[in-house]
Amino acid sequence: MGTDVRPEDRPKRVIAHLDCDAFYASVELLRRPDLRDKAVIVAHDGPRSVVTTASYAARRYGVGSAMPLSRAKRLCPHAILLPPDFESYRRVSRALWEIVGGRLGRLQHLGLDEAYADLTGVEKPVRVLRELVEQVRAETGITVSVGLGPSRLIAKICSDLGKPAGFVAMGREEAAQRFAGHSPKLLPGIGPKSVERLREMGIETIGQLQATPEERLTERFGARHGRDLLRRAHFHDSSEVETSRVLKSRSNERTFDEDVTSLTQLEEILRRLAQGLCEGLQRREKRGRTIAIKVRLDDWTTVTRARTVDAHTNDTALVTDVALELLRAYAPPRPVRLLGVRLASFEDEEGAKAGSGGRAPPPDQLALPL
DNA sequence: TCTGGGGTCCTATGACTC
DNA sequence: TCTGGAGTCATAGGACCC
Numbered sequence: 031m032g033t034d035v036r037p038e039d040r041p042k043r044v045i046a047h048l049d050c051d052a053f054y055a056s057v058e059l060l061r062r063p064d065l066r067d068k069a070v071i072v073a074h075d076g077p078r079s080v081v082t083t084a085s086y087a088a089r090r091y092g093v094g095s096a097m098p099l100s101r102a103k104r105l106c107p108h109a110i111l112l113p114p115d116f117e118s119y120r121r122v123s124r125a126l127w128e129i130v131g132g133r134l135g136r137l138q139h140l141g142l143d144e145a146y147a148d149l150t151g152v153e154k155p156v157r158v159l160r161e162l163v164e165q166v167r168a169e170t171g172i173t174v175s176v177g178l179g180p181s182r183l184i185a186k187i188c189s190d191l192g193k194p195a196g197f198v199a200m201g202r203e204e205a206a207q208r209f210a211g212h213s214p215k216l217l218p219g220i221g222p223k224s225v226e227r228l229r230e231m232g233i234e235t236i237g238q239l240q241a242t243p244e245e246r247l248t249e250r251f252g253a254r255h256g257r258d259l260l261r262r263a264h265f266h267d268s269s270e271v272e273t274s275r276v277l278k279s280r281s282n283e284r285t286f287d288e289d290v291t292s293l294t295q296l297e298e299i300l301r302r303l304a305q306g307l308c309e310g311l312q313r314r315e316k317r318g319r320t321i322a323i324k325v326r327l328d329d330w331t332t333v334t335r336a337r338t339v340d341a342h343t344n345d346t347a348l349v350t351d352v353a354l355e356l357l358r359a360y361a362p363p364r365p366v367r368l369l370g371v372r373l374a375s376f377e378d379e380e381g382a383k384a385g386s387g388g389r390a391p392p393p394d395q396l397a398l399p400l
Numbered sequence: 401t402c403t404g405g406g407g408t409c410c411t412a413t414g415a416c417t418c
Numbered sequence: 419t420c421t422g423g424a425g426t427c428a429t430a431g432g433a434c435c436c
Contacts, residue, residue: 073404080404082436095436101401141407141436221434252411278408285404320428330403336429370405375428 044149045271046159047177047185048130051194053143054083057122058112060171069109073099077287078367082114086194126170133162136273144189146182148271156199163197179205183267186218205265210237217262224259227251239263276376277316281324282307283370289328291365297354303371304353308346311373317342318373321352325360326368335360342377349373 050056054072059065069088073081079099091106102109123142130145131137134152137145149155155178163174177188178199187205188198200208214220214228214236231250233239240263248256261267282303290296300323311317322336335356343349353371 076404078402078404080402082404096404098401098403101403104401143436219434223433255410275408279406281406283405322429332431334430338428368404372406 041150043180044152044155045179045182045185046134046147046149046155047182047189048145048147048159048163049175049177049189049193050126050143051173051175052083052085052089053123053172054114054119055085055088056172057119058115059085060122061118065110069093069106070112071099071102071106071109072112072114073102074113075099075111078285084109122170122172126166126172126174129166129169130162133158133165138271138273138275146185146271149178156197160197163195181265181267182269182271183218183262184265187216202265206236206240206263209265210235210240212236214239214259214263219262220259224251228259236263277314278376279318279372279374280307280311280316281370281372282310283324283368283372285326285368286366289365289367290369293358293361296357296362296366296369299369300353300357300371301350303369304350305346307371307373308344308349311344316373316376317344318376319343320373320375321349321356322372322374323353323356323360324368324370324372325357325362325366327362328365328367330367332368333360333362336372338375342375344373 055070058070058072065085067087068085069091070085071081071088071093072083073079077100081093081095081097081099081102083095084093084102088102088106088109091109093102093106093109099111119142127137127139127145130147134147134149137147139145149158152158159176159178163176166172166174173195175189175193175196176198177185177191178197179185179188180202184200184202184205187209188200189196191198209216212235213225214233215222215225216236220228227250228234228239231242231246233242239259242260242263244257244260247259250256251259284299284303290299319340319342320336320338322334324332324334326332337352337356339348339352349371357369
């Protein structure tokens with residue numbers, strides 16, 4: 031390896047995480063200034079909908095993202111409900127990241143409203159970021175919170191800390207100390223399931239996780255995950271800011287307002303889902319080999335079935351036929367609440383995996399999350 | 401409280417090949 | 419000819435993220 035550089039000889043990394051505050055709701059409020067300071071919930075209005083985003087006024091009532099809409103309405107009955115308009119969100123997002131990218135260079139996008147940037151070697155990064163946040167606010171009306179640290183992990187946690195319009199910077203040791211009393215849920219990658227498993231082991235804080243012998247964790251979580259949990263607890267993270275990501279799969283799925291029992295009806299829905307999926311892939315000239323269906327039953331069990339075909343395709347007739355065969359072979363034994371179809375193993379995956387040494391990714395790859 | 405849609409990544413397992 | 423291990427691929431399930 032010719033790239034071996036001792037850690038002490040490497041420049042100290044400076045990673046920023048930029049996160050738009052209540053992005054979808056903020057875009058809505060730009061269009062509807064009369065709703066400023068009002069409780070606004072962005073969500074489809076259906077019996078099984080969940081909240082996409084809530085304005086800060088609605089959050090004061092306990093409404094939050096991913097909460098069932100029925101519950102949100104109970105918590106905040108006077109909230110104004112707006113249907114999501116992703117076309118507008120994408121437009122504002124593009125404009126915003128163009129400004130940021132113009133100053134910081136290439137970004138790693140995570141969805142429409144957040145991104146990482148590597149500012150290692152940049153002079154006066156704090157000043158650069160402060161000016162940038164102000165420029166974004168002036169030109170788009172969107173406020174951005176910034177987290178700054180030696181890794182993506184710390185930058186991400188910091189950007190959440192000062193929301194809205196926050197600006198927080200922290201080193202690794204400081205983070206390890208400061209968050210020792212917090213729940214492991216604070217750490218990205220540790221969700222409700224891992225929190226529960228840790229709790230069963232008597233580990234309820236990041237500090238307790240830090241003090242847990244690695245063997246105990248690897249016993250419970252497997253070698254890789256266990257080691258990773260411990261590294262995270264100590265806020266070690268050497269992952270790079272990845273500025274080019276390639277689409278790995280694309281799917282189209284629908285949860286029904288009421289469960290569906292009839293196979294004929296399910297087949298009809300699956301045809302429409304496959305058609306929508308293939309039309310999108312045809313526009314992007316993407317073809318895949320693995321066709322999969324997803325079925326969620328009324329008791330919330332989720333089943334997937336997949337088949338890999340010989341040649342890459344985005345042909346509606348072929349994808350539909352295979353998806354229908356998979357559905358008939360499975361023959362859902364209970365009422366179905368969700369049906370979906372997915373295409374994966376795209377034809378240019380291998381070439382793209384070669385990374386920066388290979389050809390430049392097509393323009394739409396960089397814009398993938400947008 | 402009762403759980404969307406669109407993704408990524410990881411793990412386990414079995415089939416297959418060398 | 420039989421066997422075992424390693425590597426790879428396909429499949430299924432699940433956790434997690436925005």
